[in-house]
Amino acid sequence: MGREVPLLFNKKKWMGRVMEWAMKDETFRFQLFRYIDVLPSLRSDALVLKVLKEYFTEEAHTPVMLKKGIERISRSTFIPYIAAKVIRAAVESIARQFIAGKDPADALKPLNSLLESGFAFSVDLLGEVVVSDVEALASTKNYLGLLDLLSPEITGWARDPLPENDKKRSVPRLDISLKVTSLYSQMDPLDFEVSVESVKENLRQIFRKAQEVGVSVCLDMEHYYFKDLILAVFKSILDEFEDYPFAGVALQAYLKDAKEDLLGLIEWVKARRRRISVRLVKGAYWDYETALNRQKGWPVPVFLDKGETDLNFEELTRILFENSEFIYPAIATHNLRSVSNAIAFAESSGLSKDFFEFQMLYGMGEPLRNTLKDMGYRVRVYGPVGELIPGMAYLVRRLLENTSNESFVRQCFAEGKPLEELIKAPEIERAVVAGHREEGIFRNQPPMDFSQAENRESIKDSLGKMKSDFSRRYPLSIGNQEIYTDREIVSHNPANPREVIGRVSLATKKEAERAIEEARKAFDMWKKKVPQERAEYLFRVAEEMRRLRSELIALEIYEVGKTWKDADGDVNEAIDYCEYYGREMIRLGTPIRLGDFPGEENEYHYEPRGVGVVISPWNFPLAIPAGMISAGIVTGNCIIFKPSGLSPVAGWRLSEIFKTSGIPSGVLQFLPGPGNEVGEYLVSHPETDFIAFTGSKDVGLDIVKRAGETRPGQRSIKKVIAEMGGKNAIIIDETADMDEAVTGVLESFLGYQGQKCSACSRVIVIGEVFDKFCGRLRGAVESIRIGPPEEPGTFMGPVIDEGAVKKIGRYIERGMNEGKPLLLRKAEGEGYFIGPAIFGDVGPGSPIAQEEIFGPVLVIMRARDMDEAIDIANDSLYALTGGVFSRSPANIRKAEEGFRAGNLYINRKITGAFVGRQPFGGAGLSGVGSKAGGPDYLLKFMNPRSISENTLRRGFAYSVRFPPK
Ligand code: NAD
8 A cells, every 4th residue: 555645644744743732632513513413504604703703713632733823813804714724625525535426417527537446436426414304305415316327427428437237236327325214214223114114215226226227226224223114125125126136235243233134135135036136234333222222221232343344244254255145245344454354265265356346435545445456356435325415424534434543544544554564453441331220229210122023013002902901990099998989080001092092980089088098107117217117119010010010101191191211211201200219218218417427416307297298290191100100108108199081091000010019008099080169178278288299380370379378287398399391492593404404303392292381482583594594493393203192103193182272272273373384284083183383473572482282383483592591581581491402602601591491401402301300390480490300399398307315424534326337
């Protein structure tokens, strides 16, 4: 390879020098790449410089020379304009290193010259994340257009760049790399079969055209979550194109199950006696896969040690070569060792050079690729084509890859490591493989991984079985007695109201009185149990919920119309509360010593309050009551649980699960009843000591008022723990990543049909991105599937009841008068379906921008700048959740300081708080600030107490409570 140095590392050029700084300092490297990432979306010169300053001048790691330069530019009046142009041009020239052109026509020249130099190529069309059918269609058209444009050009070229390509093992000189997820916006392994069929509608057109013009197609491998789905799509489309010999798929050697997948593919092609190609890569999403899977609590699918990936790559190369009768291997790497290994293996097995090809990325490893070509090997260059904004994710990935410590390209060209080191066999540093978490600490229940077939099957199975339980009668439960009453609440399936989920007995004041008596009786016994013992009951409840998980998910789907993922989220949160509060009580249960004086002992500990009332809503029918009940009982109180009348069967199921944990009689009573009768009675009763309530603002404030009155016989001041509604806003500024903003708003707005207290119902867009954002969001909302939540592909189900349909409908009518409808989608079905509505040009003070609608209605407002956006967001009685999509450090800081919301989220959706990670609860009229799932939640259920003892007896001090260890 001689002394050839890629431009990126050429220290004589400015680009090489900046990269040198970046490789010396990790913080600067990330700031630099983050700035490069945001740059293309900055529309004005002023913004380019403002954000530049934010990223670099306040950052200690920026090289002094650069910092001074930026400060000088910002002070001058004329230079900014020129400087912005220079910066854009500089980043564009970096991008040009890795991206072949902004569209296929633009890419023709560089591709042509590659071809002239003897390389074949594969074109990868860069694009935004596809969120709508319109975008999926546009993406399909782009691929078709690409084939139309390039194929005549390429067939016109006289010389075939691939050596030996006229022989039996000929392959097309042009290949396209396809991202399957860009062809169908609702692609999700959760809805496996439908996803396969739906994506094929567009994919088929591309295959047909590719076959017609003699181009090969390779399905790129994407995130692990989609892996099995992509492989299924590959096999399914191939079955339709039996006589098309040029289809391929990429496999990632960093995946632990790559070998199993490869062997499976080989079996599959062997059985069909056909040939495919496999592009073997190491994998480009290592950081994403490790971070995301850890966040979810799923096993990390990638090798943690780079050496293991390299070893796996070598083994997979061997398997590919051994099966070259069925597979045309494309060895995609820039690593000299991996390349040498492939060559050595091919030579020792007597395979000629036309049995395989090497692939290298455009702009990377040029010296190596030139050498291989000169040695007579087939080399294909993988060349991305596309605009800079969608190309940024790709570019930043390449820059990170090139400059990471483990990068072969960096070691070879920037650090000049000796050859022997570069080609030595991969080693595994076991230290890296060690686990990342301590044992024994709280961990969130991992969500169900619906990319796994057995999980999908278990939900389907439970949905089927549950039907046989419909219409059952359920009793109240007081002490150890089950009571069936004449009055019942009938619970319906909101997606199909003719289906009765169950009939639950209703309490009257008489049963409420008995429940209080039973709870009072049990309190003396229960409060004396040690915290560890009370916590053990919660751990058993959590275990039982884990065992019944699929059944509980099915129940929520039927009773409150949650989709699979939302129902799963609720069940997991219920489990988390039990696990978390159990541990919290053990922590808080140890008395602490205050002060340190001989002869004086001051003990501080917590005591339960007494008898508590838990009043819960229907929208998180397991998690919210499970949280309030478990917090109540683990702290030593006895509880009367009044579920919502709209989710009584889930309430019954939960109380049964608590019972199976063996909690003593009287600790928990299950008492469904009308809120304004039984609820009010319990709240006002002199023998109840606290109320844990979650629900609407009006009911919450009423409870606060009633509880504030002291009645005859009452011996404690009632404590109210109240979590109420929200009118939550998301701010999107001009630096936001639009892909993330659109998907984040979509999920926050329409997750559970907008019936989450944390849901987004207001969006405030700053500056010029308004139209782009609205257009993409509209497309996304138009593309989601609305239907019965039993069906796995449903994104949006019904709202809870007829009352909700009417109330939401009235707000939509108001919206027509108060603003401009940006989208009104119809929803049909027998159940309580109502289509989403989006309004623009709404005054911030108008009722649809102020009142909690609790349904799929969104208002989008405009703001000049971040200050105004925060003012609009704060113009609300509520302050529950809020979000910001921005890549401006200054704007993010402003939001942190000024955006009034109990839970503020930056660059992510605003729903789905995790216990122990995002303690949940609002300020303003959204709640009393108790923060469910946080470290001080249990304190609200207890009274602190201090005992001080003089331990001096006859001048002799002995420590009684805190004996020396
Ligand atoms: P809701 O206020 O109508 O009912 C909540 C509970 O209060 C039910 O069990 C109901 O029977 C009971 N209730 C009604 N009137 C009562 C009275 N006079 N005295 C005592 N109890 C009475 O709320 P909902 O429709 O079930 O739930 C939706 C509301 O809950 C929304 O406003 C939502 O924002 C809020 N919510 C808040 C959070 C949060 O954590 N902040 C979480 C979920 C839901």
